[in-house]
Amino acid sequence: MNRKIRFALSLAAGLAVLAAVGWACDLEVALHAASGVSPLWLVPLSAVYSASWLFRGLRFWKILAMQGLRKGFLDALSLELVSDLANQFVPARLGDAVKVVYLKRRDGFGLAEGVFSAVLVRVLDLAALLSLSGLCLLMLPAGSTGAGHMAAVSGAASLAVISMAALVFWLRPSLLAGLLGGPLRRLREPVLRVRNGIKGTGMAFPGLFMISCSIWVFDVMTLLIFLEALGVSLSPFETAFVLFAANLAKAVPFSPNGLGVYEGAAVLLLTSFGTPRATAFAVSVLDHAFMNLFSAALSMAALARLGLSAGDLTGLASASSREPETGGPPRESP
Numbered sequence: 001m002n003r004k005i006r007f008a009l010s011l012a013a014g015l016a017v018l019a020a021v022g023w024a025c026d027l028e029v030a031l032h033a034a035s036g037v038s039p040l041w042l043v044p045l046s047a048v049y050s051a052s053w054l055f056r057g058l059r060f061w062k063i064l065a066m067q068g069l070r071k072g073f074l075d076a077l078s079l080e081l082v083s084d085l086a087n088q089f090v091p092a093r094l095g096d097a098v099k100v101v102y103l104k105r106r107d108g109f110g111l112a113e114g115v116f117s118a119v120l121v122r123v124l125d126l127a128a129l130l131s132l133s134g135l136c137l138l139m140l141p142a143g144s145t146g147a148g149h150m151a152a153v154s155g156a157a158s159l160a161v162i163s164m165a166a167l168v169f170w171l172r173p174s175l176l177a178g179l180l181g182g183p184l185r186r187l188r189e190p191v192l193r194v195r196n197g198i199k200g201t202g203m204a205f206p207g208l209f210m211i212s213c214s215i216w217v218f219d220v221m222t223l224l225i226f227l228e229a230l231g232v233s234l235s236p237f238e239t240a241f242v243l244f245a246a247n248l249a250k251a252v253p254f255s256p257n258g259l260g261v262y263e264g265a266a267v268l269l270l271t272s273f274g275t276p277r278a279t280a281f282a283v284s285v286l287d288h289a290f291m292n293l294f295s296a297a298l299s300m301a302a303l304a305r306l307g308l309s310a311g312d313l314t315g316l317a318s319a320s321s322r323e324p325e326t327g328g329p330p331r332e333s334p
Contacts, residue, residue, distance in 0.1 A: 007089055007256065014255025021264045022281055029278035033230055034286055041229045045222060049294055052218035056080045059124070059211045063117050066204050069109055078302035079103070082313060083118075085299035088257050088292065096122070098313065102306070120208075128212035129244055136241040219243060219291075226287045232275050242269040246284070262288050 022030060057077025064071055079099040086095030100114035168175055220240045227234055234242070249265035250258020266284035271277055303313065 010255050011259070014259030014261070017255070017260030018263055018285075021260065021267055022285075025267060025277040025281035027278075027281075030281040030285070033279055034282040037226075037229045037286065041225060045225050045290060046294065048218055048221045048225065049291065050298075052215050052222070053077065053081070053295070053298060055211050055215045055218065059208055059215070060117070060121060062204060062208060062211070063120055064103075064109075066198055067113050067117065069103070069107060069113075071107070074305060078305040080121075081295065081299045081302035082306065082308065084295050085302075086313060088296065124208055124212040125215075128209060128216055129247060132213060132216055132240065133244040133248075136237045136244065139237040140241060216240075216244070219247075222291065223283075223287050226283050226290075230279055230283055230286075232270075232279060232283065234270075234273055234275070238273050242266055242273070245269055257292060259288075 054077070057073060057080055060080050061071065061073050061076035064076060079102060082102075083096050083099045086098045089095070096118040100111060100118055103109035103114045103117075104111055220236070220243050223243050224234075224236065224239050227239060243266075246262050246265040246269060247258075250262040252258075252261060254261050263281065263284040266287070267277065267280045270280035270283060275283070303309065
């Protein structure tokens with residue numbers, strides 16, 4: 001199916017879910033509540049969410065540096081922003097491939113190393129998300145979330161799988177490569193090459209994990225500001241649990257950047273903590289829309305920083321599905 005048709009269908013599905021959730025939450029009341037939010041709230045929102053993006057840029061900058069690619073911090077931040085912009089239009093986070101292709105073409109960075117960098121960002125996000133979600137569950141009042149125990153078990157299992165795979169990759173990369181059979185055999189050499197390229201950088205991973213946790217903390221603060229603006233009183237741990245669970249829900253590649261899915265999950269969770277449905281819908285829509293629009297605005301500056309046009313970004317996204325693997329070590333950026 002044509003990519004544009006897939007995107008249109010995915011967008012339509014997300015909008016349909018969003019409309020259904022809005023209808024179930026008394027849309028007129030929700031719109032009235034949202035319209036009462038003062039524009040002055042944009043000041044703290046912009047400051048807090050900007051800090052979240054600065055940590056994202058710092059993390060990617062460190063990931064590239066530990067593989068020998070020395071890029072400027074602003075370039076690393078810009079790459080994260082333009083890949084996020086691509087993710088607004090490509091399901092399943094495949095927009096991340098934009099930075100992989102960019103690094104290969106502009107810096108001679110191997111595709112295996114680029115894919116590892118992009119995947120590591122997502123793994124760190126997931127590990128931080130699951131860890132912080134577990135901490136929140138421990139701090140919530142007993143019985144406050146009906147699915148709490150199931151979520152805890154699922155999260156612990158996912159975190160255990162991630163940890164086991166990471167340990168095998170780090171301690172026994174040849175074993176992991178040997179498990180890659182059939183069509184995946186071609187990945188054996190890149191896996192070993194990437195592992196050999198990051199020898200001696202093990203102590204960087206705890207720092208990367210802490211940076212990832214900091215990113216989520218600032219995202220929670222963003223949601224807290226919207227709750228305060230709409231007069232909703234939730235504890236920081238309840239707010240964090242709502243944000244974490246809603247983001248886990250939107251990881252399902254159903255619509256662009258979880259449109260409709262995030263709002264539906266957030267409404268379900270907020271109402272379970274006693275928030276009126278209409279207010280919960282207003283909070284979820286404002287929070288998700290602000291994050292997407294603010295990131296998109298920053299992405300325009302990032303495109304200019306990297307010397308890319310909208311057409312260039314589209315070309316990188318298209319090329320990401322057909323770019324051949326090439327060997328060779330990365331070279332330093334001038």
